[in-house]
Amino acid sequence: MDQVYRGEDYTFTCTLDRFNERIRVDHYNGNLRSVAAHIQSIFTNEYTKCIVKAKGEHVPFFLSECYTYEGVIQSYYSGSDAHLMTLYNGAWRRNSQTWLEEDQLLAAVRHKQVSPLKEKPLMRKGTEADAEKLAALYQKVFAVYPTPMDNPNYIKKVMRSDTIFFLIEESDRIVSAASAEVNRTYKNAEMTDCATLPEYRKGGTMRHLIMALEQELLRENIYYAYSIARSRSFGMNAVLHQLDYNYGGRLVNNVKIFQDWENMNLWSKLLTKSAE
Structure with missing residues (x-):
């Protein structure tokens, strides 16, 4: 509230x-x-x-x-x-019991070679008609989430409040999605609600979605992006690092997500036009 x-x-x-x-x-x-x-x-x-x-x-x-x-x-x-x-x-x-472990994970992210992107998948902007399928995706990926993304009505509400979704579909279901929560006053957006079914997590699926969101933001005159990622998630931190987001620190026991209270890493980026 x-x-x-x-x-x-x-x-x-x-x-x-x-x-x-x-x-x-x-x-x-x-x-x-x-x-x-x-x-x-x-x-x-x-x-x-x-x-x-x-x-x-x-x-x-x-x-x-x-x-x-x-x-x-x-x-x-x-x-x-x-x-x-x-x-x-x-x-x-x-106090955090996992801080040193997360330091090690972050070091591994920084030393990881950039993995090649597969061919760009078919992506599209989400609409309110996608709310039911988006809710099903978030319910499957996260046992606990800091906002009620398993509720289609909540998803419709955030869409009406200037949150942009991009998604990938296969076999009449959404297999991956991400959103950008836009702040037009300060020309920034939070890259959030990133979720991919486990069997679709190779080949840069989330990188493609975030790059698509970044270009959509630039079309809407939004120039600054940031994200708050689970400190225990190697994949999500690697995605942001490989997309040239800058690490800005860690928030202790910031939210209930995935299964329990978790520390969250801060990442931010000045958006530029894609070379694609």
Whole structure:
């Protein structure tokens, strides 16, 4: 649930995410001390994590308020970086047992040779008529997902809210899909909802879909892309690395996804016209 909070000398927009036990502040203006005090008042015990997307010049202030620096989304604000500052209400949420393992996975991603792309598959832009089949795909790929992507009505809702889907079909079913959640105010988009059935995961299927989304975004005058990938997913991190996304840090126990709470890696990219 998104809410706008206002005071005499400030405003901020906050997402209250009960499923993932977190609050997230995406935009703020005005008196920083007033903003921070109000955030603290709504960061109650029903939430265990608070995330603020901070402007670069405000990072020292949030550090002075005992926030932790977890990463950066490059060019998020129309070319200026967003710095992710966090607070925690639970020690279990702050600590990760898989951090070193994920460091090793990331090192392996960086050393992996770029695998050749198969011939470009037949892809198309998704429509509301695809909602049922998309929901079936997400239900099959993810036992747990941070948003209700197994609900066709939710998928229709996000499509109406400026989320673009591209998909690949075979035998009257969707076998792979990805989306771009567009922020026209800041000319950015989050590459998300990436899912492929296991038997179709070779040959660069997801790379093709993301490249198609990138070109669609450029046609719509969106110039900056980012993605938040499961830190334990070698394949998804490799896809983003091979598409020249820049690693920007790791968010601790950020969401419930796949099977449990997971750390998430930040990746971002300045979009350019494809050579294809």
